[in-house]
Amino acid sequence: MTRKRILDIDRFVATIESNYRQWDPPIITFIANRGATPFEVLVSTLLSLRTKDEVTGVAARRLLRAARTPETMVALTPQEIERLIYPVGFYPTKARRLLAISRLLLDRYGGKVPDTLEELTALPGVGRKTANLVLVEGFKIPAICVDTHVHRISNRIGYVKTKNADKTELALRKKLPRRHWVRYNELLVAFGQVLCRPVSPFCSRCPVADMCPQIGVDRHR
DNA sequence: AAAACGGGGGC
DNA sequence: GCCCCAGTTTT
Incomplete structure (x- = not known):
């Protein structure tokens, strides 16, 4: 007789939160x-x-x-941008997009970034993930940004069971209490970068290992 | 040499 | 939903 195990999301979030400051993940730190x-x-x-x-x-x-504003960004040449962002790869595409979006922000929004999902996703190169991240991290507006970390970990811990990120976003919208929305993304990104990595996660150092059904399933350390 | 890193857009 | 994109690092 198998019993359905229910993840205690409050305890999960609180545990990650209490360990968060020990980690130093580059993106979230920034x-x-x-x-x-x-x-x-x-x-x-x-x-x-x-x-x-x-x-x-x-x-x-x-x-x-x-360049920390659209004004200063458009003053750079594509070549200057490409040199500055080495070694991320995809230089022509990324430099072009950065300039196009900066110009568009200046033309349409007076150099300000819009704060609605509709306006953000209308920008070239901005989809749901990017738009939601700008909302939740830039504006601190409750939103659920399902990047690869949030998608992977939400499924790994059995909180949702979906194939793609859009489905995960819908599922989290229904399940995840709104009080967690702003913090959930950055906590999981930090957790995902440092411990709960895609391959060979460091399960032996994981503070929420007791809540994870994947222990012993993935190749872990 | 192959796989991993990730998300947008076009159809 | 499925395919395309295309540079660097890691395995």
Whole structure:
């Protein structure tokens, strides 16, 4: 007779929260702990496309030191941007997108980043994930940003069971208490970067291992 | 040499 | 939903 195990999401979030400050994940350290502006969140996310989090963090710092507003961004040439963001890869695409979005923000929004999902996803190169991240980290508006970490870990701990990120977002919208929405993303990204990695997670050092049904299933350390 | 890193957009 | 995209690092 098998009993359905229910994840105690409050205890899960609280446990991650109490361990959070011991970790030093590059993206979250840069975006969340530093109180980044919406534009900085947007730029960091555009750099992160198919790029490891550590690399993105270093490149984002360097680029944003040179240009932390749309005004200063459009003053850079594509070549200057490409040099600043090395080695994230995909330079022409990323430089073009950064410039296009910066110009568009200046033309349409007076240099401000809009704060609705509809306006954000209308920007070229901005989809649901990026838009939700700007909302929740840039504006601190309750939103659920399902990036690869949130998707992987939400499923790994058995809180949701979905194949794709959009489904996970819908499921979390229904299940996850609203009081966790703002914190959930950054906690899970930090957790996912440092311990609950895609392959070979460090289960032996995991503070929520007792709540995880995947212990002993994945190859873990 | 192959896999991992991730998300947007077009159809 | 499925496919395309295309550079660097890790295994």
